Amino acid sequence: MAEGDTIHRTARALEAALARKTISDVEAPSPRSPLRRQGHRVDQLRGSRLERAEARGKHLLLHFDGGLVLHSHLGMRGSWRISSGATRRDRRAWVVLSAGGAQATERNGSHLELRTESEVRSDPRLRSLGPDVLAGDFDAATGVAALRGADQSRQLGEVLLDQRVLAGIGNIYKSEACWSARTDPWLPLSELGDEDLRRLVIEVAGLMRYGVEIGRQPHSIYRRSGMPCPRCGTPISSRGQGDANRTTYWCESCQGADAPQRGIIGA
Numbered sequence: 001m002a003e004g005d006t007i008h009r010t011a012r013a014l015e016a017a018l019a020r021k022t023i024s025d026v027e028a029p030s031p032r033s034p035l036r037r038q039g040h041r042v043d044q045l046r047g048s049r050l051e052r053a054e055a056r057g058k059h060l061l062l063h064f065d066g067g068l069v070l071h072s073h074l075g076m077r078g079s080w081r082i083s084s085g086a087t088r089r090d091r092r093a094w095v096v097l098s099a100g101g102a103q104a105t106e107r108n109g110s111h112l113e114l115r116t117e118s119e120v121r122s123d124p125r126l127r128s129l130g131p132d133v134l135a136g137d138f139d140a141a142t143g144v145a146a147l148r149g150a151d152q153s154r155q156l157g158e159v160l161l162d163q164r165v166l167a168g169i170g171n172i173y174k175s176e177a178c179w180s181a182r183t184d185p186w187l188p189l190s191e192l193g194d195e196d197l198r199r200l201v202i203e204v205a206g207l208m209r210y211g212v213e214i215g216r217q218p219h220s221i222y223r224r225s226g227m228p229c230p231r232c233g234t235p236i237s238s239r240g241q242g243d244a245n246r247t248t249y250w251c252e253s254c255q256g257a258d259a260p261q262r263g264i265i266g267a
């Protein structure tokens, strides 16, 4: 599943493969591609050049010199792939961008649209995004302020997935960061001190930055229900959380108020 780290990595890769090369072709092979309804803009995109690829939380924005922006959100099932040389036509692709012998192919997702810069600027979903955990200027104070700005009666694990509070965190990093920070994801924010939130924010940003660099997400406890906690050996618990009922994984012994004193055991 694509979380902020994957999107930032994808932005880097797309920029490396396509930037400043002329887009020689744009195809939308899948009948399900939303770009099939945007024929005029697809035509406009041919012959333009990618200026920059930008990740904002889980949104990817490809800015082209002709003034168009390809806005994608991968949702639960979407993906981008970059290839070079002759490749077989991917009939399920929503879009294939060809430039200088490279092809960037996108499949599925929750959103794909060619927009103008001003449409992107006024997009309510983009405007409502909280600070991006992977932005260059993101720091712990920014993260703590964002969490304190949310409804304090909400549970930490649910708030971490709310892109209007912090952008980029998905279900894997939610569970993994709470575990790394030894924080109970079921506590309401009101029961967590600033120092707890600060530690959590530092963990989530650190794990996600590492994910961008190495291209792999942490799996200490995610989808390891019933297996021993790598820190204390207690079986990992899992349960749906929040309105969306997204599964949260956690260790009942070493995360939370009753946990052994922090810093003594393990990392």
Ligand SMILES: [Zn+2]
Binding pocket: 229, 230, 231, 232, 233, 234, 251, 252, 253, 254, 255
């Ligand atoms: Zn544990």
